[in-house]
Amino acid sequence: xxxxxxxxxxxxxxxxxxxxxxxxxxxxxxxxxxxxxxxxxxxxxxxxxxxxxxxxxxxxxxxxxxxxxxxxxxxxxxxxxxxxxxxxxxxxxxxxxxxxxxxxxxxxxxxxxxxxxxxxxxxxxxxxxxxxxxxxxxxxxxxxxxxxxxxxxxxxxxxxxxxxxxxxxxxxxxxxxxxxxxxxxxxxxxxxxxxxxxxxxxxxxxxxxxxxxxxxxxxxxxxxxxxxxxxxxxxxxxxxxxxxxxxxxxxxxxxxxxxxxxxxxxxxxxxxxxxxxxxxxxxxxxxxxxxxxxxxxxxxxxxxxxxxxxxxxxxxxxxxxxxxxxxxxxxxxxxxxxxxxxxxxxxxxxxxxxx
Numbered sequence: 001x002x003x004x005x006x007x008x009x010x011x012x013x014x015x016x017x018x019x020x021x022x023x024x025x026x027x028x029x030x031x032x033x034x035x036x037x038x039x040x041x042x043x044x045x046x047x048x049x050x051x052x053x054x055x056x057x058x059x060x061x062x063x064x065x066x067x068x069x070x071x072x073x074x075x076x077x078x079x080x081x082x083x084x085x086x087x088x089x090x091x092x093x094x095x096x097x098x099x100x101x102x103x104x105x106x107x108x109x110x111x112x113x114x115x116x117x118x119x120x121x122x123x124x125x126x127x128x129x130x131x132x133x134x135x136x137x138x139x140x141x142x143x144x145x146x147x148x149x150x151x152x153x154x155x156x157x158x159x160x161x162x163x164x165x166x167x168x169x170x171x172x173x174x175x176x177x178x179x180x181x182x183x184x185x186x187x188x189x190x191x192x193x194x195x196x197x198x199x200x201x202x203x204x205x206x207x208x209x210x211x212x213x214x215x216x217x218x219x220x221x222x223x224x225x226x227x228x229x230x231x232x233x234x235x236x237x238x239x240x241x242x243x244x245x246x247x248x249x250x251x252x253x254x255x256x257x258x259x260x261x262x263x264x265x266x267x268x269x270x271x272x273x274x275x276x277x278x279x280x281x282x283x284x285x286x287x288x289x290x291x292x293x294x295x296x297x298x299x300x301x302x303x304x305x306x307x308x309x310x311x312x313x314x315x316x317x318x319x320x321x322x323x324x325x326x327x328x329x330x331x332x333x334x335x336x337x338x339x340x341x342x343x344x345x346x347x348x349x350x351x352x353x354x355x
Contacts, residue, residue, distance in 0.1 A: 002094045004033035007101065008078045008165070012070055013088040014040035018049050020089040023353050027091060027346070029054040036077055038062055038070040068175040068185070075169040083165045089210035090160075091120075091346045095339040096206035100162040103200045112168075112199040114161025115206025116336050118327055122212065122354050123319050127347050129327035130211065136334050142198045150270035153194035154277055159186055160207060167193055170255055174248040176240055181231035187274050188244060191267065195252050204337040205328070208346060211320070227282060229275040241271075 009028050013021050025035050035057040039045060044061035053059060058077065062070050075083070082101055086092055093115075100113035119130040135156060143149050171192035176184065193199060231237045248267055253260045321327075324347070328338055 002031060002098045004028075004031045004094075004097070004101075006080050006082055007032075007097070007162070008034040008036060008080045008083045009092075010071070010074045010078070010083060010085045011035065011037045011088050012040070012067060012074075012085070013037065016041045016043065017088055018045050019353070021045070022049065022052050023349060024086060024088055024090065025053050025057055027349055029056075031094065032056075034058070034078070034080055036060070036074050038065075038074055040065070040067070040070065066177075066179075068172070068177070068179065071172045071175070075165070075172050078165050078169070081165055083163050083168055085160055085163075085168075087160070087210070089212060091208040091349070092160075093206050093208070093339060093342045093346065095342050096202060096204045097162060099202055099204065100200070100206070103202065104162060104164065107200065109198050110200045111193050111197040112158050112161050112163045113202065114156075114158040114199070115202045115204045116331065117157070117160075117207035117209050118205060118324075118331065119211050119321070120208045120324055120350070121210065121320050122350050125351065125354070126319075127324040127350055128319055128321040129324045131322045131327065132330055134331065134336075136331075136336065146195055147266055147269065149194040149198065150191055150266060151273055153190040153199070154187070154270070154274050156201070157186070157190075158193075158199045158201075159189050161199070163193075167196065170196070170251060174244070174251045176243040176247060178240055178243070180237055180240060181226040181228055183226075183228035183274075183278065184231060184240075184244065187228060187271065188248065191270050191274075192248060192252065194270075195263070195266070196255060203335060205331060205339070205343070208343075228278040229282070232271055232275040245271075 009025075011021060011024055021037055021039075025037065028035055033056065035054060037053070037057060037059045039059065039061050040063055041061070042063050045059060050059055060070075060073065060077075062073065065073065071085070082104065084092055084097065096115040100115065103113050104110045116134060116136065118134045121128050137155065142152060168189075171189045174188050174192045176188075179185070232241060245264065245267060249260050249263045252258065252263050252267075256263075324343075328340075328343065332338060
């Protein structure tokens with residue numbers, strides 16, 4: 001078993017998802033890591049369930065705080081040099097996390113490090129994944145040019161990797177007070193880090209992303225369907241955009257001693273590119289989801305209850321993807337290393353959860 005005395009796991013949660021929190025925290029039990037749980041639920045986790053959390057856990061009930069404010073609270077509580085943000089239903093494989101920490105220690109210029117992700121869910125006692133969905137692109141070595149790094153950081157997701165605590169704490173200060181699109185979090189944190197330095201990548205499976213439960217379409221005023229380009233371009237959100245720029249410029253100017261004008265220009269170019277990337281992704285999704293005209297009309301005019309009933313009837317007996325073992329074989333064919341023993345350990349956690 002790996003020991004992580006220099007690591008803190010931040011677990012944000014909401015909507016009384018206590019069983020998921022306990023499962024994720026239990027995975028890190030007896031590893032030496034600190035665990036900070038920030039719960040947005042209206043009611044706190046019952047005391048009898050809090051007793052099931054590892055002794056190294058700090059549970060904070062913060063129903064009145066926004067997600068961004070909770071991140072600020074959490075990063076200020078961290079006492080270790082390294083930190084991970086772990087969604088309440090996800091798994092970060094210990095072996096790869098350990099390698100990420102070693103890589104950051106060996107390369108002082110790295111501010112964060114992450115491995116490869118894949119998806120998982122449980123169906124009829126078996127673990128499934130989404131077929132061939134993962135980001136396998138290799139982006140190293142990173143440019144020494146800030147403008148180029150700001151572009152490169154938009155092609156990957158390292159937000160849920162291992163961070164130097166000081167770096168994450170600095171980037172969290174850049175988050176706006178109000179946000180209408182969840183994409184703002186990813187863009188702000190990753191662009192903030194990219195401006196200050198580099199991140200590392202490990203060609204090994206690290207992150208098992210859950211699709212066990214459907215995501216809420218709206219939570220605490222944040223509509224998950226508002227894409228980044230909508231937030232960035234539409235007049236209704238311009239006050240949020242300007243606040244984000246102002247905070248990022250102020251923090252980065254103090255951190256890097258660069259001129260505010262230069263930072264502002266670089267960030268605006270990066271955000272514009274991020275919006276264009278968001279548009280291309282949307283157009284690609286639309287082209288992949290084209291259906292016959294008659295079916296499209298039915299989708300538009302049919303009541304929501306009818307559409308839900310039809311989807312349930314059509315998909316209720318179909319597995320939600322391919323077996324995780326098949327997905328892992330595909331990853332290995334693409335030269336992604338996998339700690340099978342650790343994956344099997346996680347699978348046992350998942351199966352016990354549904355037993």
